[in-house]
Amino acid sequence: MALDGWHQKYLEILKEFNYNRSREIRSAKILNSFLKSGFRLDSIKKKIKNKIVFVIGAGPSLDYSLLHLKKFKGFTKIVADGATQALLENNITPDIIVTDLDGNMEYLKRSSELKSIMVVHAHGDNISRLPFAISFRHCIGTTEDKPFGKIKNFGGFTDGDRCVFLANYFKASKIILIGMDFGTNIGKYSKGKVHNKSIKIKKLRKGKSLLEWLASKSDVDLYTTSHPISGFKNIKLTDLQRLVR
Numbered sequence: 001m002a003l004d005g006w007h008q009k010y011l012e013i014l015k016e017f018n019y020n021r022s023r024e025i026r027s028a029k030i031l032n033s034f035l036k037s038g039f040r041l042d043s044i045k046k047k048i049k050n051k052i053v054f055v056i057g058a059g060p061s062l063d064y065s066l067l068h069l070k071k072f073k074g075f076t077k078i079v080a081d082g083a084t085q086a087l088l089e090n091n092i093t094p095d096i097i098v099t100d101l102d103g104n105m106e107y108l109k110r111s112s113e114l115k116s117i118m119v120v121h122a123h124g125d126n127i128s129r130l131p132f133a134i135s136f137r138h139c140i141g142t143t144e145d146k147p148f149g150k151i152k153n154f155g156g157f158t159d160g161d162r163c164v165f166l167a168n169y170f171k172a173s174k175i176i177l178i179g180m181d182f183g184t185n186i187g188k189y190s191k192g193k194v195h196n197k198s199i200k201i202k203k204l205r206k207g208k209s210l211l212e213w214l215a216s217k218s219d220v221d222l223y224t225t226s227h228p229i230s231g232f233k234n235i236k237l238t239d240l241q242r243l244v245r
């Protein structure tokens with residue numbers, strides 16, 4: 001189950017974004033029916049527990065940050081949806097991808113073939129995209145609502161903040177954010193085409209506030225390489241080597 005207090009946060013999200021709860025639940029049930037049984041959470045836990053984990057978002061700073069990220073082979077990388085393309089183009093394979101399947105599927109499929117673990121999120125507006133999950137090798141399903149069957153709830157809203165909730169849930173030793181700029185400039189790897197920029201910006205603002213809430217409750221050492229997030233320490237990309245030693 002997600003962090004204590006998550007359900008209240010979820011009810012606020014439904015209200016703020018005018019989402020229909022029964023559609024959220026229907027989506028999760030459909031995803032549950034597509035997933036193979038037998039996926040072991042142990043394989044995710046092994047990559048996160050007591051490890052230094054990078055969470056990679058699709059903000060504008062991602063391109064520049066990749067030059068630095070390349071030096072951290074062997075460290076666990078949890079990647080938000082659209083950022084997958086940037087990593088694969090730089091020959092970095094995500095360990096875990098967190099996605100609501102609303103972006104370019106080509107890179108997700110390719111990464112899945114390279115054995116990335118796919119954490120697919122079901123929500124009320126991606127029901128028609130859920131069948132893509134069938135083709136993934138290692139796949140787990142999530143919801144913001146109550147977990148059941150093969151569907152988990154680690155907490156979080158947008159793909160990027162859900163990566164952080166996941167790393168926190170499985171008790172990383174440190175979580176380091178890359179390309180998680182938030183703000184009002186949408187990164188070029190984000191979702192291909194943004195249909196409604198003001199909603200996207202509103203979602204980012206919500207994602208950031210959820211991370212600040214998480215930080216207020218978490219024991220994990222939290223860092224960001226981009227704009228300040230309350231509860232996260234700022235670290236320069238050039239100081240990362242020192243941090244992970």
Ligand SMILES: Nc1ncnc2c1ncn2[C@@H]1O[C@H](COP(=O)(O)OP(=O)(O)OP(=O)(O)O)[C@@H](O)[C@H]1O
Nearest residue numbers: 057058059080081082158159160181182186187190
């Ligand atoms: N400035 C930014 N531009 C784009 N993504 C950002 C930015 N800052 C942080 N991110 C994180 O990177 C993640 C990956 O982006 P992507 O657009 O693929 O995901 P998404 O959450 O599915 O988008 P949407 O909320 O529109 O469905 C976002 O979910 C967000 O948490």
Ligand SMILES: Nc1nc2c(c(=O)[nH]1)N=C(CO)CN2
Nearest residue numbers: 019100123124125157158159
């Ligand atoms: N119903 C609904 N739920 C969501 C949506 C969305 O567009 N619609 N987007 C999310 C992350 O971007 C997370 N949850």
Ligand SMILES: [Mg+2]
Nearest residue numbers: 081100102159
């Ligand atoms: Mg997405």
